Amino acid sequence: MAARILLAVLGIVVVTLAVGFALFARLTSQTADNRAIEQATGIAVTLGRVPQVAQALEGGDPGHLLPRLGEQVRADTGASYVVIIDRTGVRWSHPNPALIGRRVEEPVMALDGHVHTGINEGSLGRSANARAPVFDAAGKPVGEVSVGILESEVDVRLDAEFWDIAFYSAIALVLGIAASLLLARAIKRVTFGVEPAEIVALMQEREAMLHGIREGVLAVDAKGAINVLNDEARRLLGIETAHLGQRVEDVVPEGRLRRIITGETEGADLVAVTDEHLLVLNRMPVTVAGRHAGWVVTIRDRTELEALLRQLDSVEGLSTALRAQEHEFSNRLHVLSVLLELGEVGEATRYSRELQAETALASEEIRARIGSPVVAALLLAKMTVAAERDVVVRLDPASRLEAGQDEDLPVVTVLGNLVDNAVDAVADDPRTVGTQPRGEVVVALTCTGGALHVSVTDTGPGIPSDRLAEVFVDGYSTKQPRGSMRRGVGLALVHRLVTRAGGTIEASSPGGARFDVALPLRVREGVA
Structure with missing residues (x-):
């Protein structure tokens, strides 16, 4: 059980961390790209508004100002490249001197007077790029400034945050392992060290036993809630609609029967009479591993047996009376026999009438x-x-x-x-x-x-x-x-x-x- 819980918790933690890290990396990458684009836009717009840049582009840059200016801005801002391009697409500055004076492959987009941004694949690699127009003194676009921040620069920022993420993920993983071990110990303590397979077997055996015996069994936990109630107990107690988890007070009406079940009335083989049955109940406390776990009440139906015992007791009383009457009648017959042998017919007749009157008096009085x-x-x-x-x-x-x-x-x-x-x-x-x-x-x-x-x-x-x-x-x-x-x-x-x-x-x-x-x-x- 401990191994299963540990593996399950570890799996949940690892999957959760992986998904969270993937989402974080994606969001961080998008945020970094947006920041890089904003930074490149600011550099390009600022440089495009410098009057010397427009003048150098229009005059052919005889003093080679633009290459020096582009490198200085790139070095000061940390951009990956700063490229100044005239209206014909010729580069006047570039980190790679060999490309200065060559035309760009794509059209000069900023000549429309707007700033264009995006993620582009340039000669130096994938980068966050911003293209801003270069305006002359009359406000007319005469070229563009293309500023880019390479993806490698963004990755450097992600790498700096990765170790923080990894550190906190490791802490979460350690806490998950500790929590799983504590949970496994708590569950084993509650289940008294029984493994899941054993619990299933015990449940199957318990159900088969409880519903297969002809004696009512009612188990109540320490809080007074019913957790075992077999079919015979339902029948004898008349609580067919009761559900496990209900309290005894909610399903058994007030009276001696409830007091026996709850323990208010104590003793062995306690008798309770319902409308249908005469029941004999025994209540035994349950202690597991030194802890009070509730109690079990066994219920036996003594209705038929008690009726037979009472009938037998009545029959014994009647048989005793009949034996006594037999002895009495035998004595009376002996008296009559002796009177007749002695020839006392009149006395015998009188004695017989007295016996008849004595016997019939009570019967006639009752029948009347x-x-x-x-x-x-x-x-x-x-x-x-x-x-x-x-x-x-x-x-x-x-x-x-x-x-x-x-x-x-x-x-x-x-x-x-x-x-x-x-x-x-x-x-x-x-x-x-x-x-x-x-x-x-x-x-x-x-x-x-x-x-x-x-x-x-x-x-x-x-x-x-x-x-x-x-x-x-x-x-x-x-x-x-x-x-x-x-x-x-x-x-x-x-x-x-x-x-x-x-x-x-x-x-x-x-x-x-x-x-x-x-x-x-x-x-x-x-x-x-």
């Missing part, structure tokens, strides 16, 4: 008040399971629920979770150890004001007043985990379900714990 078969079955199941834990679950006498009123409402899930939490709170209350029963849970179901109202009250230890606002937060629980099932999820799920159904849920602690839920009833089509 609860028209929904599913809700009624749920209450009976919860009563049976709670009884095995010495907890009484009863239905409030004022409860009424007509068949169909719970249609399209999450009543079973909401009621089931609330009753389970209440039974757990009562059964685990250390204050009621040794009492029979340990406490009770009262369920109330009513439909008033266009809403289904569900109330679950228990006689457990209740909820501290300073924690009432936290009971619906993911992961909050006052109970110890039971088996593989996570605590602090049930009430969060209930809150999500109630909110999505457009209802409300409130928690209070008048003695034990009390939860009041209001679910708006669905208006059936065709019913006014």
Whole structure:
């Protein structure tokens, strides 16, 4: 990488200097030519206005004034040549004495009374030339003065400036080399010494790995901007339109999920409940070469697993209750069998009727008040399971629920979770150890004001007043985990379900714990 950067910077500097020098040389040459032409013009015009020059040209220069005058002016001004020519084109002065008295090849242009300038190819070489007319006393052109400054004189000036240019170019080249080396070191420090080819390979491997696993990965840099976000993380977090470089606060809504990702909530295997998923997140800081580079959040979808665990926990509770009932029924059958063997048919009949009445009483009471078969079955199941834990679950006498009123409402899930939490709170209350029963849970179901109202009250230890606002937060629980099932999820799920159904849920602690839920009833089509 350092070699590539060095060569690239050197190439850029050399090309830039070459182009700059070429442009400078061209501009300097043009400027020098213009200056030489101006200088030659000034000499020619001044000499053409000297009266003695016109008189010598008209009189044939008997005293040979013009050659001496031309050489003196050339020597004094530094011109390459000063040639005085009469109207017929005969030279009267020239640096080469052999050409004096000979005619010039080109016509005498200054006889028109104007000064003519340009770059000409003369007998002495390429030169910046100016031709000015020589005027007599009457102001009539009688000849011309041709003054030239050879290109070699201009080159001498360029050579004098060339070394200055070369010196400054060398300084620029040295600075370019130093800058390239510093840039290479800075880049290698940022990339931790990894070469470009290795970076490409790492990027390809990273992309293949991140998008090939079934676990969400979200990486955030030290400034809080997202720099890694695989497809599974987008799906689980519901941020399909998020782009790399955005901040977490801009794509993840306020709540427990964001607090876990940003590190405001710390811990391992933290639970967050969204509208679609139950997620387990772990946030790990990333340190590279002793520097904090950000953090990585892994996201696992535990929705189906948690549902299965809860279902398994319910099945275990039901199976325990069924085993207890089986043992109870076995005892009752033994009593009936012995009564019949003893010939006590009347007593056996009376005992059988008592058992039938006791079993059917609770069922008939619930069915008379609860028209929904599913809700009624749920209450009976919860009563049976709670009884095995010495907890009484009863239905409030004022409860009424007509068949169909719970249609399209999450009543079973909401009621089931609330009753389970209440039974757990009562059964685990250390204050009621040794009492029979340990406490009770009262369920109330009513439909008033266009809403289904569900109330679950228990006689457990209740909820501290300073924690009432936290009971619906993911992961909050006052109970110890039971088996593989996570605590602090049930009430969060209930809150999500109630909110999505457009209802409300409130928690209070008048003695034990009390939860009041209001679910708006669905208006059936065709019913006014």
